[in-house]
Amino acid sequence: MEAFALWTSAEAAQATQGSTDGFWTAGGVSIDSRSTGFGDLFVALRGPNFDGHVFVADALAKGAAAALVDRMPETLPPGANLLKVKDTFQALNDLAGAARQRCGAKVIGITGSVGKTSTKEMLRHVLSRQGATHATVGNLNNHWGVPLTLARMPVDSRFALIEMGMNHANEIAPLSRLARPHIAMVTAVEAVHLENFGSVEEIADAKAEIFAGLQVDGVAILNRDNPHFERLAAAARAAGAAEVIGFGEHPEAQARLVKFASHSSCSCVAAEILGQPLTFKIGAPGRHWVLNALGVLATAHIAGADLAEAGMALADVTAPKGRGEQHSLPWRDGGSVDLIDDSYNASPPSMLAAFAVLAMARPSAARGRRIAVLGDMLELGGRAEEAHAALAAGLVREKIDLVFAAGPLMRALYDALPPQMRGHHAVNSTELLQPLRRAIRSGDVLLVKGSHGSRMDRIVEDLLTPAPQPRAANGW
Ligand SMILES: Nc1ncnc2c1ncn2[C@@H]1O[C@H](COP(=O)(O)OP(=O)(O)OP(=O)(O)O)[C@@H](O)[C@H]1O
Ligand SMILES: [Mg+2]
Known part of the structure; x- marks a missing residue:
């Protein structure tokens, strides 16, 4: 099946002032060989820690129609289509400019x-x-x-x-x-x-x-x-x-x-x-x-x-994954737990916005609590601890029941909380998992949120994975 021609070899060569021997068409453009699709033009960019040219063979093996390169890759399958340019980053920009123009x-x-x-x-x-x-x-x-x-x-x-x-x-x-x-x-x-x-x-x-x-x-x-x-x-x-x-x-x-x-x-x-x-x-x-x-x-x-x-x-419209997506999980005591997955990103304004969403959530059981599970907010510069501690007022205002916190910066928030709101603090999200799991009971609503680098998505992933069924007594 021929891919839809986003770029023909001639158009791509003209846009990038490059040269190519074969005739090919590309239906997409990729800069990452891990996600390169069939019929893509793979652009070999150079980053601080890698050189995309090393992955050209990989991308072609995955079905890339051609590779845009500024040097010869070490390994190449026979008959590979190459678009040779002076500088791949500039060429990507040139393709962008031409696409915008047309x-x-x-x-x-x-x-x-x-x-x-x-x-x-x-x-x-x-x-x-x-x-x-x-x-x-x-x-x-x-x-x-x-x-x-x-x-x-x-x-x-x-x-x-x-x-x-x-x-x-x-x-x-x-x-x-x-x-x-x-x-x-x-x-x-x-x-x-x-x-x-x-x-x-x-x-x-x-x-x-x-x-x-x-x-x-x-x-x-x-x-x-x-x-x-x-x-x-x-x-x-x-x-x-x-x-x-x-x-x-x-x-x-x-x-x-x-x-x-x-x-x-x-x-x-x-x-x-x-x-x-x-x-x-x-x-x-x-x-x-x-x-x-x-x-x-x-x-x-x-x-x-x-x-x-x-x-x-x-x-x-629904909230995208990691940005407020809502789940309902069956829980071990036969009931369910609601989970708001906001684990992709965090900053003071988005934390406050998420606390308001948690405050509005209705626990599915009378005993259910609103629990905030929070990881460090990164890239805040010199006043990061202060910004973390300041969130305590927002959590109190929104009447959140319990806070579980992960990371060194979240320590400042945890310590600023009234004692009855403190669930547990751990050095990172992985260490927080077990104490959190032990504390959750059905009817609870959980908000999981932190900067991407705080890896609060690990907690979400773990909670979303169905618990292994207990082995039968004679199952050994
Ligand atoms: N207007 C808003 N005010 C406060 N928080 C918001 C607002 N819109 C979205 N958010 C929340 O901010 C967080 C980040 O959202 P989103 O990923 O859309 O931001 P972004 O600007 O694309 O971030 P990035 O810098 O990572 O690209 C999410 O938790 C989202 O729910
Ligand atoms: Mg974004």
């Missing part, structure tokens, strides 16, 4: 301190019902992920959603110049990734770099409730934005929350989106989803999608 999609760039992936996935959900929608896969939002996403963009896409992330100043501007968005959205500016910045204003300025590539007549979509709104709006106008649209609760927000009702697994919302009243339901709980949805609806409307249809599509 495609008529409305390009939507998304950045912010929290909620980029959640918002992007919500937009994907809404827009893909109305037209061919291409989007960043997962969290591939950096200097490799953005060109990769663009290089993968089918020519007939109607909407393209490009997540852009950063750890330092001057990282987003080149990504934006490559993506050239028609709509640039900033979800929120918060004191996360503070490690590499002197102030939150500097973070706001780094997010504002998304306007660097904004197209003529481009629109900025900004969180109106965020204290840095004016700063971002000024930056957008200075970059030539034709329009700045605010979303939030603020009376001047053009995508404005009128009222909402929170439930344990959804929210019902009344809003006004660019002058149109809209009532809708979101299939994921929490105020943060409501606010993200306002940005999503404003973006969808500006991108030319039908607003009412977009609103209806939100009803079956």
Whole structure:
């Protein structure tokens, strides 16, 4: 079966000023041989600890149509198709530029301190019902992920959603110049990734770099409730934005929350989106989803999608894996335990948002408790311990029953808790597992959350794995 021709050999060679002997077509683009698919063009990038050229043979063995290289790999299967270029990273960017150039999609760039992936996935959900929608896969939002996403963009896409992330100043501007968005959205500016910045204003300025590539007549979509709104709006106008649209609760927000009702697994919302009243339901709980949805609806409307249809599509949005996904687990005493898997990411604002979701959860049994299982928040810089301890007030306010904590930074939070809220503290997530398992009883609701590097996903995985059946007495 021939793969859909995302790139023909001639197009790819022309875009990258490379040379290739064979005639081939690629249906996808990959930079990781572990996930290379049949018919992909494998791009051999060089990282700090590896050289993709070492994996070329592997990628071709998996069915890659060709490999984009800037030196001869040591091993090659006979008849391998190579696209030879001067520099593979530049070539990936060139492919991205050519893909952007030839495609008529409305390009939507998304950045912010929290909620980029959640918002992007919500937009994907809404827009893909109305037209061919291409989007960043997962969290591939950096200097490799953005060109990769663009290089993968089918020519007939109607909407393209490009997540852009950063750890330092001057990282987003080149990504934006490559993506050239028609709509640039900033979800929120918060004191996360503070490690590499002197102030939150500097973070706001780094997010504002998304306007660097904004197209003529481009629109900025900004969180109106965020204290840095004016700063971002000024930056957008200075970059030539034709329009700045605010979303939030603020009376001047053009995508404005009128009222909402929170439930344990959804929210019902009344809003006004660019002058149109809209009532809708979101299939994921929490105020943060409501606010993200306002940005999503404003973006969808500006991108030319039908607003009412977009609103209806939100009803079956669910929180993605690791970002609030809900599970119900059968428990050993015959009942069940509810689990909120928010283990992919954590920062002070997203912790508080998650505590509010946990507070709203209804334990399935009268004795059930609300339990927060928390791992360290990373990349907070010098005031990390203080930021951890400060979460105690949020947990008390939301009336969380018990806290289990893992990691050295979480010690500061654990010690700041009233004694009756302390479940257990362990040095890492693996060590926390047994004490946690012993404490859980059916009817409990658990929130598991921490930065990706804190590996709280190990706890989720363990809890989701069915317990081995007890051996029969004569089973030896
Ligand atoms: N508007 C918001 N305010 C606070 N927390 C939010 C908001 N939107 C999403 N979150 C929460 O923040 C966490 C991270 O979400 P998400 O992965 O979408 O962020 P991101 O900006 O893509 O992060 P990354 O920097 O890893 O790319 C999740 O727990 C999510 O539920
Ligand atoms: Mg993300």
